[in-house]
Amino acid sequence: MVGGCAALCGALCGALLCVSGLWLPGARAGCADRESPACCTGRNNECAELNRRKTACYCDSYCEKTGDCCEDYRQVCQISAAIDCEVGEWGVWSPCSSVCGAGTTERSRQVTTPPRNGGSPCPDLKQRRGCLAHLDTCSTAKEVAKILPDSFKRNFKDPWRRPHMLIKEERKSYCVNMRVKQVSAACRMKVWSSQMARERSVCVECQSDAMAADNRCRGDGLQSIRTFWAAASAPGCLGSWIRESWSESCYCPAHSLLFI
Known part of the structure; x- marks a missing residue:
């Protein structure tokens, strides 16, 4: 009987010690009992411990906003007030x-x-x-270049030296190198337009008879900006390109293209 009472008393005392937090292997009481680091900056859900009531509390600086800091947080961590961004x-x-x-x-x-x-x-x-x-370039970007093969190239030297033909001679051709970006399937129907392949660089010449009053061919493109073209003698052959370079007083090599 005496032995039974002693055992019962020991069990009750052990349970009481467990509940009071005076004896529990691995129990924590706040930030001071944490393994390194004792305190954390910012918001860190892993920076948690058990308070004396055995409920979760936190030792990260964000706990001051959420109100769930451990009891010894300020004493141990000595963190100043939160500073907003x-x-x-x-x-x-x-x-x-x-x-x-x-x-x-x-x-x-x-x-x-x-x-x-x-x-x-x-x-x-x-x-x-x-x-x-x-922008001012907006109207230029909307222009569609009309092109033909250079077999349509004309020589405007006039043996009779007529005044209106001399004016045309004074307007020198210029060259534009274009990088083809889009091309329709219809371009494969003719030999000259089949050269319009994606990512291919083509030389297009602007001759005097194709120039407008501002001495440029319509649709001659904008630097590094996509514009559009259409083949005049190949129905359905059209696409887009980007101007890579421009040269004054220039003539494109053989088997190139013309603005019209």
Whole structure:
């Protein structure tokens, strides 16, 4: 009987010690009892321990905002008050990404004070919105070049030296090197237009009879901007290209193209 009472008393005392937290292998009581690191910056859900009530508490700086710090957090971690992120004023909007038609523009701002000790994170630092470009080059970008093979090339030297033909002679040809980007299947129907293959560079000559009043051929393209072309003698043959270079007083080599 005595032995039974002793055993019962020992069990009850052990249970009481477990509940009171005075004896429990591996039990923690807060940040001071954590293995290194005792404290964590920012928000870290793994930076947790058990308080004296055996419920989870935290030793990361974000716990001050959520109100679930361990009881000894300030004493052990000595963390100052949370500092929210602060940002500067928005910068100016960037130029429209398109020279003609729909595009995008964006602006940004800088962080002046980074967040610390669980302070509020930074808001968006970039904004983007749509734009519609109306630059002077827009009308040029919409032009469609009409092209023919150089077998249509003409020599405007006039043996009679007629005045209106002399004016044409004074307007020298120029060359434009284009990189083909798109080409329709119909271009394969004729020998001369079959050279219009994707990523192929072609030389296109602007002769005086094809020049408009501003001394340029319509559809001669824009530097690094996609424009469009159509073969005049090959129905359905059309596509797009990008101007790579431009040369004054120039003649394209044999088997090239002409603006018309």
